[in-house]
Amino acid sequence: MWSGIPLRYLFPIILIAIAYYLYVASTVKIGKERIRDIIVIAIILWLSSLISSYTKFNALSIAGFLVFAYGWVILVIQKFKEGLNDDKS
Numbered sequence: 455m456w457s458g459i460p461l462r463y464l465f466p467i468i469l470i471a472i473a474y475y476l477y478v479a480s481t482v483k484i485g486k487e488r489i490r491d492i493i494v495i496a497i498i499l500w501l502s503s504l505i506s507s508y509t510k511f512n513a514l515s516i517a518g519f520l521v522f523a524y525g526w527v528i529l530v531i532q533k534f535k536e537g538l539n540d541d542k543s
Contacts (some may be wrong), residue, residue, distance in 0.1 A: 494524060 475493060479486055502517035
């Protein structure tokens with residue numbers, strides 16, 4: 455079982471972190487996507503250790519799958535946007 459921060463404190467911490475990220479991200483001009491990607495990967499790595507305690511899979515395999523799925527979703531969204539831009543031209 456996970457012995458870090460009690461789960462009842464986790465939700466407010468996540469909300470504060472997201473609010474702070476949105477505040478800071480609105481002021482950043484360059485690298486906004488890279489910052490978001492690093493934050494998402496950090497959350498995936500953190501959650502994979504929590505999920506692994508409830509499943510038979512280890513944290514690395516869960517994190518690998520989630521990072522792959524995140525990359526796949528980004529690729530699909532980018533290709534969709536390219537298709538929309540091609541139709542408008």
